[in-house]
Amino acid sequence: MTSQNGAGRNGFDEDAASELVVSGQARQPGRQHDAFGAGGTGDTSGFGRLVAPVPVLESSQRPFGDADADAVYDALERAFPQLGEAVERVVHDRGELTLYVRREALTSLAQTLRDHPDLRFELLSSVSGVDYPDDLTGRRLHSVAHLTSMTYRRRLRVEVSVGDDDPTLPSLTSVWPTADWHEREAYDLFGIIYAGHPGLTRIMMPDDWIGHPQRKDYPLGGIPVDYKGATVPPPDERRSYS
Amino acid sequence: MTPNSGTATSQPYEAGYAESADGRVYTVTGGDWEDILGHGEQDAERIVVNMGPQHPSTHGVLRLVLEIEGETVTEVRLVIGYLHTGIEKSCEYRTWTQAVTFLTRADYLSPLYNEAAYCLSVERLLGITEQIPERATVIRVLVMELQRIASHLVWLATGGMELGATTAMIFGFREREKVLDLLELITGLRMNHAFIRPGGLAQDLPDGTERAIREFLADMPKRIREYHKLLTGQPIWKARMVDVNVLDAAGCIALGTTGPVLRAAGLPWDLRKTMPYCGYETYEFDVPTRLEGDSFARYLVRMDEMGESLKIIEQCLDRLRPGPVMVADKKIAWPAQLSIGSDGMGNSLEYIRNIMGTSMEALIHHFKLVTEGFRVPAGQVYTQIESPRGELGYHVVSDGGTRPFRVHVRDPSFVNLQAVPALCEGGQVADTIVGVASVDPVLGGVDR
Numbered sequence: 001m002t003s004q005n006g007a008g009r010n011g012f013d014e015d016a017a018s019e020l021v022v023s024g025q026a027r028q029p030g031r032q033h034d035a036f037g038a039g040g041t042g043d044t045s046g047f048g049r050l051v052a053p054v055p056v057l058e059s060s061q062r063p064f065g066d067a068d069a070d071a072v073y074d075a076l077e078r079a080f081p082q083l084g085e086a087v088e089r090v091v092h093d094r095g096e097l098t099l100y101v102r103r104e105a106l107t108s109l110a111q112t113l114r115d116h117p118d119l120r121f122e123l124l125s126s127v128s129g130v131d132y133p134d135d136l137t138g139r140r141l142h143s144v145a146h147l148t149s150m151t152y153r154r155r156l157r158v159e160v161s162v163g164d165d166d167p168t169l170p171s172l173t174s175v176w177p178t179a180d181w182h183e184r185e186a187y188d189l190f191g192i193i194y195a196g197h198p199g200l201t202r203i204m205m206p207d208d209w210i211g212h213p214q215r216k217d218y219p220l221g222g223i224p225v226d227y228k229g230a231t232v233p234p235p236d237e238r239r240s241y242s
Numbered sequence: 243m244t245p246n247s248g249t250a251t252s253q254p255y256e257a258g259y260a261e262s263a264d265g266r267v268y269t270v271t272g273g274d275w276e277d278i279l280g281h282g283e284q285d286a287e288r289i290v291v292n293m294g295p296q297h298p299s300t301h302g303v304l305r306l307v308l309e310i311e312g313e314t315v316t317e318v319r320l321v322i323g324y325l326h327t328g329i330e331k332s333c334e335y336r337t338w339t340q341a342v343t344f345l346t347r348a349d350y351l352s353p354l355y356n357e358a359a360y361c362l363s364v365e366r367l368l369g370i371t372e373q374i375p376e377r378a379t380v381i382r383v384l385v386m387e388l389q390r391i392a393s394h395l396v397w398l399a400t401g402g403m404e405l406g407a408t409t410a411m412i413f414g415f416r417e418r419e420k421v422l423d424l425l426e427l428i429t430g431l432r433m434n435h436a437f438i439r440p441g442g443l444a445q446d447l448p449d450g451t452e453r454a455i456r457e458f459l460a461d462m463p464k465r466i467r468e469y470h471k472l473l474t475g476q477p478i479w480k481a482r483m484v485d486v487n488v489l490d491a492a493g494c495i496a497l498g499t500t501g502p503v504l505r506a507a508g509l510p511w512d513l514r515k516t517m518p519y520c521g522y523e524t525y526e527f528d529v530p531t532r533l534e535g536d537s538f539a540r541y542l543v544r545m546d547e548m549g550e551s552l553k554i555i556e557q558c559l560d561r562l563r564p565g566p567v568m569v570a571d572k573k574i575a576w577p578a579q580l581s582i583g584s585d586g587m588g589n590s591l592e593y594i595r596n597i598m599g600t601s602m603e604a605l606i607h608h609f610k611l612v613t614e615g616f617r618v619p620a621g622q623v624y625t626q627i628e629s630p631r632g633e634l635g636y637h638v639v640s641d642g643g644t645r646p647f648r649v650h651v652r653d654p655s656f657v658n659l660q661a662v663p664a665l666c667e668g669g670q671v672a673d674t675i676v677g678v679a680s681v682d683p684v685l686g687g688v689d690r
Contacts, residue, residue: 093621094366122495125626128637128650144637146624146652150495150509153516157624178498181660204326204689214331235335241614241644 127182129190302685337615349687442568501632
């Protein structure tokens with residue numbers, strides 16, 4: 001924990017951090033903060049507890065140290081022989097297992113996850129889009145599916161990333177019909193195109209809306225407000241700290 | 243835009259205009275179903291009926307497009323989005339604590355569930371789940387179960403009204419008002435409380451809370467018996483609901499439907515039991531289920547759930563021990579110590595004296611937390627809890643900053659609404675009203 005052994009404050013090793021990625025989002029090496037954003041100096045309270053191990057672009061090491069996650073991954077290896085090609089990386093973080101899946105393999109993997117007796121992810125809880133404009137792989141749009149196995153009471157996250165220029169990935173509606181509205185929402189708000197969806201139309205915004213409002217480069221909007229002679233700028237133009 | 247020229251424009255529904263002394267006058271004509279459908283003799287009976295988006299019999303601004311043949315509904319399409327306010331996007335421009343105030347407004351009949359699910363997510367991202375004080379967790383369970391009763395009572399009231407049972411409406415709203423009084427006593431607000439915060443609660447229970455809740459607990463079982471007397475055996479109520487809008491468990495799971503609808507189809511899937519959070523595994527309660535899968539079964543499940551919630555509330559009261567309601571970590575805990583001052587609610591004088599006169603550290607913490615907030619280590623979590631309508635999930639992503647990078651609400655109403663066509667197609671128009679009511683959608687949560 002000292003700078004004598006080459007590691008920075010709070011055990012942060014700047015040499016090993018040349019390629020730091022948080023769920024695909026680039027972070028500048030060496031910009032590690034504590035709760036109040038203090039870096040190498042400034043915070044004299046000795047508070048280092050909020051410094052997190054930043055997930056890297058590599059997979060988590062197995063075993064994950066979590067019986068459920070290991071069981072899911074073991075079963076998946078048995079049930080889906082092409083797993084190595086289908087999955088780019090596997091991250092186990094905060095007790096949750098995430099599979100980063102190539103879009104070509106998504107449908108067959110999803111079918112296996114739902115039907116295999118050792119997996120049985122019967123319920124697709126949610127599909128949500130996330131926009132990482134600084135994604136190191138260049139595929140900024142992520143479609144994140146959360147699966148629930150009611151039989152084994154486990155959860156699994158399946159994440160697929162696509163680029164702005166070709167935002168297409170296969171729809172999950174053929175495996176889980178409930179994906180219908182979830183995918184319409186992700187299409188509407190992020191512009192992710194789900195091939196094979198029965199009716200991929202806007203669901204939140206009006207049909208003739210232009211743009212995808214929840215992308216990071218889509219402005220929040222808002223107007224400045226006058227208050228007793230001062231002007232309060234709209235939320236997205238106020239000072240931000242992070 | 244073309245001058246009025248009869249019907250011979252290239253776009254059939256383009257607004258035409260004519261010049262007049264008062265300026266240009268536009269003529270907007272609607273589409274004619276005859277032109278759109280172009281149907282022949284065989285489906286001359288087919289009519290497309292629009293219901294909503296402001297129909298009094300729909301829960302909020304929901305629009306249904308029904309295709310009917312005679313009295314039979316052949317196709318139902320739901321149109322949502324009329325209440326979309328961009329809550330998820332707005333959260334990305336606020337601190338982690340401020341986001342609670344937005345998210346509580348998503349599903350406005352169960353705001354405390356929104357707050358709890360979001361705060362549990364943030365706490366997991368921070369890695370402080372274990373440090374949340376016992377008292378805060380017990381109070382969270384207490385207010386959530388109070389709200390479950392309130393939410394089911396609104397369902398009873400509005401659902402009853404939609405079937406013409408106006409007494410059910412009066413009864414439901416009457417008792418719901420009592421729950422709201424309790425929540426007002428505890429949180430200061432009837433709805434949209436922003437009471438549960440990352441790290442704990444905004445403030446502790448005020449004096450007299452326990453007595454007020456115990457009075458409510460003593461009164462409520464009588465009221466539930468009253469509802470049963472009024473409705474459960476009533477022939478009209480049963481005729482409208484029994485064997486109507488049936489959906490079996492397999493259909494529910496395929497369509498993602500959870501909550502009372504799934505439990506009424508026979509599957510005892512309740513996240514409080516199956517994937518416990520907030521210490522629910524230590525409370526004694528049952529998960530009511532029915533096998534029929536029809537609207538009447540959903541009614542009975544909700545009625546029974548109110549009774550189970552009363553049991554949990556009682557256990558919460560017995561467990562309440564004095565203690566803090568906010569995490570001890572001063573870099574996360576919201577610093578304000580609220581009290582009633584001469585000019586309304588504000589920081590207590592004692593607290594102001596402390597930060598201004600005694601503790602420089604406390605002043606710094608107050609200033610930093612209120613202006614920029616705390617940072618949350620990068621990563622993502624998905625937390626699901628059992629709201630009155632089913633699985634309420636929060637997918638929260640942090641990039642390591644003072645603001646949420648992304649918050650996605652998996653709202654049970656949004657998902658359950660997808661089942662409405664499966665419930666209503668093939669039934670009568672009047673059963674469609676029952677079908678939508680039996681799912682209990684709240685459009686604030688659907689559209690967010």
